[in-house]
Amino acid sequence: MAKKRNKTSGKVPVVTPCSRCPLRKIEIFRKFTAEELAFVSSFKSGELVLDAGSTIFSEGTNSPHLYTLLSGWAFKCKTLEDGRRQLLNFALPGDFIGLQASIFDTIGHSIEALTDVVLCVFPREKLWALYEKHAGLAFDVTWLGAREESILGDYLITVNQRRAGERIAFVLLHLFQRARQLGLVRGNTLALPLTQEHLADTIGFSLVHTNKTLKQLRKTGAFKWTGSTFELVDEKKLAAMVGHVAPVGGIRPFI
Amino acid sequence: MAKKRNKTSGKVPVVTPCSRCPLRKIEIFRKFTAEELAFVSSFKSGELVLDAGSTIFSEGTNSPHLYTLLSGWAFKCKTLEDGRRQLLNFALPGDFIGLQASIFDTIGHSIEALTDVVLCVFPREKLWALYEKHAGLAFDVTWLGAREESILGDYLITVNQRRAGERIAFVLLHLFQRARQLGLVRGNTLALPLTQEHLADTIGFSLVHTNKTLKQLRKTGAFKWTGSTFELVDEKKLAAMVGHVAPVGGIRPFI
DNA sequence: CGTTACCTTGAATCTCCTCAATACACGTGG
DNA sequence: CCACGTGTATTGAGGAGATTCAAGGTAACG
Numbered sequence: 001m002a003k004k005r006n007k008t009s010g011k012v013p014v015v016t017p018c019s020r021c022p023l024r025k026i027e028i029f030r031k032f033t034a035e036e037l038a039f040v041s042s043f044k045s046g047e048l049v050l051d052a053g054s055t056i057f058s059e060g061t062n063s064p065h066l067y068t069l070l071s072g073w074a075f076k077c078k079t080l081e082d083g084r085r086q087l088l089n090f091a092l093p094g095d096f097i098g099l100q101a102s103i104f105d106t107i108g109h110s111i112e113a114l115t116d117v118v119l120c121v122f123p124r125e126k127l128w129a130l131y132e133k134h135a136g137l138a139f140d141v142t143w144l145g146a147r148e149e150s151i152l153g154d155y156l157i158t159v160n161q162r163r164a165g166e167r168i169a170f171v172l173l174h175l176f177q178r179a180r181q182l183g184l185v186r187g188n189t190l191a192l193p194l195t196q197e198h199l200a201d202t203i204g205f206s207l208v209h210t211n212k213t214l215k216q217l218r219k220t221g222a223f224k225w226t227g228s229t230f231e232l233v234d235e236k237k238l239a240a241m242v243g244h245v246a247p248v249g250g251i252r253p254f255i
Numbered sequence: 256m257a258k259k260r261n262k263t264s265g266k267v268p269v270v271t272p273c274s275r276c277p278l279r280k281i282e283i284f285r286k287f288t289a290e291e292l293a294f295v296s297s298f299k300s301g302e303l304v305l306d307a308g309s310t311i312f313s314e315g316t317n318s319p320h321l322y323t324l325l326s327g328w329a330f331k332c333k334t335l336e337d338g339r340r341q342l343l344n345f346a347l348p349g350d351f352i353g354l355q356a357s358i359f360d361t362i363g364h365s366i367e368a369l370t371d372v373v374l375c376v377f378p379r380e381k382l383w384a385l386y387e388k389h390a391g392l393a394f395d396v397t398w399l400g401a402r403e404e405s406i407l408g409d410y411l412i413t414v415n416q417r418r419a420g421e422r423i424a425f426v427l428l429h430l431f432q433r434a435r436q437l438g439l440v441r442g443n444t445l446a447l448p449l450t451q452e453h454l455a456d457t458i459g460f461s462l463v464h465t466n467k468t469l470k471q472l473r474k475t476g477a478f479k480w481t482g483s484t485f486e487l488v489d490e491k492k493l494a495a496m497v498g499h500v501a502p503v504g505g506i507r508p509f510i
Numbered sequence: 511c512g513t514t515a516c517c518t519t520g521a522a523t524c525t526c527c528t529c530a531a532t533a534c535a536c537g538t539g540g
Numbered sequence: 541c542c543a544c545g546t547g548t549a550t551t552g553a554g555g556a557g558a559t560t561c562a563a564g565g566t567a568a569c570g
Contacts, residue, residue, distance in 0.1 A: 080412065084416045100401055108405045128390075136386075141397055149404045156333075163525085197548080203415075208527075215551095463518090463519090470518080
């Protein structure tokens, strides 16, 4: 893990200015007005670089900061007394992290880095100024919250009503599509930084059963997944297993 | 069902003005400033009265209206091709209905009235004015969205990681606590307008298994539930079965 | 008094879980 | 270089938990 750090540590001292944010080039993100860009630039107070496996937020705590994910993957999860845990959703570049903490003064889930990550840091106390001065950005924040709700609803029905194979197909397709929107897919191949245990905790099955179901799914030839390399061979076939995935499409804000 | 209508039909012609909204008296709702109250009053364009069983929103559609629930119970649900369905969350008086439709231009779930309901109607097109002129109310909208997300997260872990008995205990306790906050509980008794089938579709079990598990739970004596009357006999005992329920507490907005 | 909606129960079956063991890749220290 | 621990993936066997099918019961309503 220490070795991995080297990959990013060279960039650490230089904070990416919002005007040159690499995410702004991605077409699914909406364009800012000059005023909005100026505000967001002043809103951003720094960057946080963390290793894979780090905890970004702990369930039940609070923080003076809000984050957006600039690069890397993370996931939100809740843990039960006896150690069972549930992954709630994944965070990919452009996603907002810690909204609940700002709004309720305590966050209902932990957030953990799945890969090395870079986070943009915003002081929570200025969120109010955003609402007062930039209705468009305020609307964006609501949009991002509503999107989380929408994704959780999709997870809830998938994970509660579908069989093992369908659940796995849903999660894989969902993540692939989100990653593709962000330009993280080359050809049909994606660096998918999940273990089977993460997947098991997402769909609510034991690791063993997840593994056995995955074995069945691989036989269909719809995808290949070895190590951290995921290749979607036949998207339609995978989609057919799911029933339907209603992606939250359209142009989206990213702060 | 037609008979039930009589109960409310006398009130239909008279639209409750926001200044005399009965919900405003309930202490968990935050107080409006005079300006906010005036804006909300002008924002509200009418009331919609529907019988139990009516569909308020259909999955995948849109509407020129936003609603808040003034009285009665409703639930949000998603349906699969083969008819399996998943209840996502319940709506009680003061809850916002149709936010997703306003934000994404299409709603990801249906909403159905569980009892006869009265809804306050707001024109969607004025939502933007709310964001521009009343940052406080805009923040409230975000708050309500984040609360939905928080509740869905609780459902997701409960329904995915806990056993049958725990799931049922969670839902019953959750609903009881929400209803109590709204003054719907007399003594320890609540009019709970759910069937066992609704409960089954909430927790993700078959009706048969839900019924059998419920039978076991009743033996503990923690609650009584016959017909639409629910009595919480021993709250601590019920809470102990759940593990924990983290209620989204504190003062809340209602538009 | 028949219909409808909801609740209850039993029996057979299948899905998924737990326990347990093995295999492989990787990095560490001897 | 090899021995070892650690994290991840894989496989088998037996059992608990949930499903489905099927039948009956009760209360409300017209």
